[in-house]
Amino acid sequence: PMTQLPAPTQDLARQRADLDEFGYCFVEAAMTPAQTEAVRARLIEQLEAEIALGKSRILDDGKQLVRFLVNKGDEFIDLLRPGPVRELAAHVLGDVYQLSSYNGHIAHPGGETRFHTDQFWMPPPVRAGEATQLKPGSVTRVGNRGHHVVGEPGARREWIAAAFTCNVMWTLDDFTAENGATIIVPGSHRSGRQPDHGIDEAAEWVPAACPAGTAIVFESRTWHSTGANRSNATRIGLTTNFCAPQMRQQENLLLGTAPDVLESLDDDLRALLGFKAWE
Numbered sequence: 001p002m003t004q005l006p007a008p009t010q011d012l013a014r015q016r017a018d019l020d021e022f023g024y025c026f027v028e029a030a031m032t033p034a035q036t037e038a039v040r041a042r043l044i045e046q047l048e049a050e051i052a053l054g055k056s057r058i059l060d061d062g063k064q065l066v067r068f069l070v071n072k073g074d075e076f077i078d079l080l081r082p083g084p085v086r087e088l089a090a091h092v093l094g095d096v097y098q099l100s101s102y103n104g105h106i107a108h109p110g111g112e113t114r115f116h117t118d119q120f121w122m123p124p125p126v127r128a129g130e131a132t133q134l135k136p137g138s139v140t141r142v143g144n145r146g147h148h149v150v151g152e153p154g155a156r157r158e159w160i161a162a163a164f165t166c167n168v169m170w171t172l173d174d175f176t177a178e179n180g181a182t183i184i185v186p187g188s189h190r191s192g193r194q195p196d197h198g199i200d201e202a203a204e205w206v207p208a209a210c211p212a213g214t215a216i217v218f219e220s221r222t223w224h225s226t227g228a229n230r231s232n233a234t235r236i237g238l239t240t241n242f243c244a245p246q247m248r249q250q251e252n253l254l255l256g257t258a259p260d261v262l263e264s265l266d267d268d269l270r271a272l273l274g275f276k277a278w279e
Contacts, residue, residue, distance in 0.1 A: 008210050016091050023189030023222030027084045030215035040172040042075045043104045062111030066104030071258045085168055088217045089242040092166040098274050100243035101250035107180040107226050107235040115195035116146040118165050119220035124150055125159045148196035160192035165220035170238040174212050180229030181207040188223035195223040245278040
């Protein structure tokens with residue numbers, strides 16, 4: 001039976017236990033109030049500039065992204081430095097991991113849910129002698145993300161894949177059930193399958209409600225979505241995705257990181273961006 005659901009805490013042991021049991025946890029006061037405000041102001045500045053240039057990206061669920069934040073301010077770089085969030089990424093992924101993508105994440109009023117995991121691209125394991133039903137090169141974001149495509153929905157597989165990515169939502173506003181807080185199904189990381197809107201609307205979805213300045217950390221097999229924003233205001237956060245060193249990063253940081261940004265980074269951050277051979 002599940003114990004009490006995760007709540008914001010600064011206790012690293014509790015955070016690790018919550019990640020293991022529920023697939024997510026909260027880092028209380030991951031940013032100071034002043035830092036939260038500075039990061040939010042910088043993100044809004046970038047968003048407005050990109051809108052003016054016609055470069056803004058709005059997804060089909062109504063979310064708006066500010067992409068490739070490593071190039072867009074020291075306020076964003078500072079959140080990548082060693083600290084509680086990095087400790088939790090290491091708990092999920094092990095000793096060596098890298099940044100995969102880093103985006104501003106704006107949920108506008110009226111935005112919709114899109115159930116998914118961040119490991120939709122991983123074909124499920126098969127038993128010896130069993131055919132591989134989903135080939136890795138045939139997986140697509142449109143065809144597989146948020147769709148249950150292999151096996152019986154209710155079947156719990158004996159073997160499931162390890163988590164290969166770890167995602168962090170830095171909250172720049174208070175996250176509430178009304179304004180589209182990330183929604184999660186606690187314990188879903190152990191299900192061995194993907195969520196699907198057709199069959200999982202009634203799953204035990206809970207809002208990851210928390211104050212601005214919190215970091216919500218969840219591993220890649222955990223079912224989640226942006227919540228439906230029923231308020232009259234935007235809900236703003238940052239998503240920092242870390243991945244195992246075997247993986248291709250979502251953003252091409254080796255090619256796209258600005259030379260002046262790269263010059264300013266220490267060895268730890270350069271390695272995090274992928275500027276170090278995996279051994």
